[in-house]
Amino acid sequence: MDEVCKVYGRNGSAVAALREVSVALPAGAFTAVMGPSGSGKSTFLHCAAGLDRPTSGEVRLGGTALSGMSETRLTELRRERIGFVFQAFNLVPSLTVEQNVTLPLKLARRRPDRALLADVLERVGLSDRATHRPGELSGGQQQRVALARALVTRPEVVFGDEPTGALDTMTAQEVLRLLRRTVDELGQTVVMVTHDPVAASFADTVLFLADGRIVDALDAPSASAVADRMTRLGAYA
Structure with missing residues (x-):
């Protein structure tokens, strides 16, 4: 990302959400992004x-x-090279776990690699739930389905937008440990937006945003160090 600005609205109502942000997110690492509302x-x-x-x-x-990419090409790029995990699990209720996980491949008209699918389901602890539907799963299990769906295309980057925001503390930590393991064991690149200092402590580096700018970074973060830095940004004031 180089000198990126994002402005919403025009003239008197214009709001700058990002202001000249330049950052390189390292491959094979876990980066958390934090900042006040x-x-x-x-x-x-x-x-x-x-x-x-x-x-x-x-x-x-x-x-x-x-x-310069067309919307069609951007859609293809996201489908082929990027994985997403959101706070809302975004699963299709009528599909099984396996069908939900392989949905991105189906949309891309790619045949699932059965060995890779089995490996991904095993990694997220859902090998014995492959034929279940989302309504038969707990919230933590549903988020693990969403993580498996993000990983099954072997993406270059997995982006998480508050992926543990809808989960209780213990379940959230299970999902965060899974994300951490995908980085350590698979060399996956993970970029996660979070408001939670404990979630951020699973990352290699935390970037702090304020008023649309990156104002600080913290390597090998602890939850207390992240919380302290956020307090000085005014997040909990």
Whole structure:
């Protein structure tokens, strides 16, 4: 991401959500993004993931520049090279676990690699739930289905938007440990927006946003260090 600005509205009603943000998110690492409400976290994620277009500046995925791409090409890129895990699980109620996990492949007209599918389901602890439907699963299990769906395409990056926001503390930590393991064992790149210092402590690096700018970064974060830095940003004031 290079000199990225995102402005909503025009003239007197214009609001700058991102202001000249330049950052390189390291491959094979877990990066958390935090900041007060209205700091630009979601806009940052949406621009980085090609879900929204910046007003100015350049976003790249690996060596691919996203600016100038048609909506069709952007959709294909997101489907083939990016995984998403949101606070809402976004599962299809009528489909089984296996069908939900392989849905991105079906949309891309790709045949599932059965060995990879089995490995992903085993990694998220759902091998024995493959034929169940979302309504038969707990919230934590549903989020693990969403994580498996994000991983099954072997994406270059998994973006998480408050992926543990709807889960209780213990279940959230299970999901965070799974994300951590995908980085450590598979070399997956994970970028997660969160408001939770404990969630952020699972990351390698935490980026702090305030007023649309990256104002600080913290490596090897502890929950207490993250909470302290957030307090000084005014998040809990």
